[in-house]
Amino acid sequence: MALEHAILVSLAEKTASGYDLARRFDASIGHFWKASHQQIYKVLGRMESDKWVESHLVAQDNRPDKKVYSITGEGRDELHRWLSLPTPIEALRSEFAVKMRGIRFGDQEAVLADVHVRRAAHAAQLAFYEANAAKHYPDPASLKNDELGAYLVLRAGILAEQHGLNWCDEILQVFGSER
Amino acid sequence: MALEHAILVSLAEKTASGYDLARRFDASIGHFWKASHQQIYKVLGRMESDKWVESHLVAQDNRPDKKVYSITGEGRDELHRWLSLPTPIEALRSEFAVKMRGIRFGDQEAVLADVHVRRAAHAAQLAFYEANAAKHYPDPASLKNDELGAYLVLRAGILAEQHGLNWCDEILQVFGSER
DNA sequence: GGCGCATAGGCAACTAGTTGCATAGCAACG
DNA sequence: CGTTGCTATGCAACTAGTTGCCTATGCGCC
Known part of the structure; x- marks a missing residue:
């Protein structure tokens, strides 16, 4: 799965909450990789147990609290490793x-x-x-x-x-x- | 799912066994829609219960028997109906x-x-x-x-x-x- | 005779992704 | 004061698709 790696790239650029990521996947990143917010929350949970990302709660005024995720050293290592892998030719489905x-x-x-x-x-x-x-x-x-x-x-x-x-x-x- | 419809198009062009379809999905059709033989056999079974296709066994010399599928009237109706539907913009994943x-x-x-x-x-x-x-x-x-x-x-x-x-x-x- | 290969069809277990729904705070509108 | 809408997170059930394995016939090669 490459959603993990798309999230790693996005978090390497800038920390974000799951909700922020969902909006990025609706806009810029979404132009070449789509993901629903349910999928993003699910994968973020797995990535946190894998220690690729970490989160901390941020209280906000006039808004619900949010969990801001940032990439860890291990996450950066994984991203670096993945980037050097040959990319399989993707099956296009039209x-x-x-x-x-x-x-x-x-x-x-x-x-x-x-x-x-x-x-x-x-x-x-x-x-x-x-x-x-x-x-x-x-x-x-x-x-x-x-x-x-x-x-x-x-x-x-x-x-x-x-x-x-x-x-x-x-x-x-x-x-x-x-x- | 559009695999059903890709199979309907393929069978409308020419009757085929599951194995034949798998080869078509490795070649011509596969350039814009990939499918493994497992997936094809699974979907063919469902399509047959839905009466979109029908099969008959053909004995062959020097080869295992095969099940040749052909599109039914209902299958052609479904294909016709689907072709007139607006196509959702596909989520490209690169x-x-x-x-x-x-x-x-x-x-x-x-x-x-x-x-x-x-x-x-x-x-x-x-x-x-x-x-x-x-x-x-x-x-x-x-x-x-x-x-x-x-x-x-x-x-x-x-x-x-x-x-x-x-x-x-x-x-x-x-x-x-x-x- | 054993090995690899093409033909032919399939099951089981898993992973990825979708659909539908739930919850909750707060703001703006009327 | 109720409805709509945005922010924010998540679960449950399902569907689609992948991976790995299995069976079987028969051909040609060494």
């Missing part, structure tokens, strides 16, 4: 691709309507990423070391959305329904 | 992206070596897809209706590998280790 493969067994118009919806979603996400890139990394040539990771995955997001957009355009072109 | 985000917490050289390995894998897969495309679809303009699905996902494969390749190149360029 329900959308399954549909495209089977398009001739369904209602072509309905499927193409879905393609249009996806195309719009890719375009919107691409615009969001590009605005982000322009705002936070106006000068990629002079990036600091601690910004490189976030920059690289933002670039991956941009490339991925362009890829998604291109494929949608090809599909629509093949069926001659560009509009 | 362990590799998690590593890139966390690269500063590990051994940079070791991680970049992994990037080189992945780059080579993408290049090889791209060459494989392109050879396939040249062989099977030399003239994309005159595709028959029953070839469109397979052609479109092959194009998706090509675009995806180019995307993977581009990202690896960007990473290596940022770290100035193109070699």
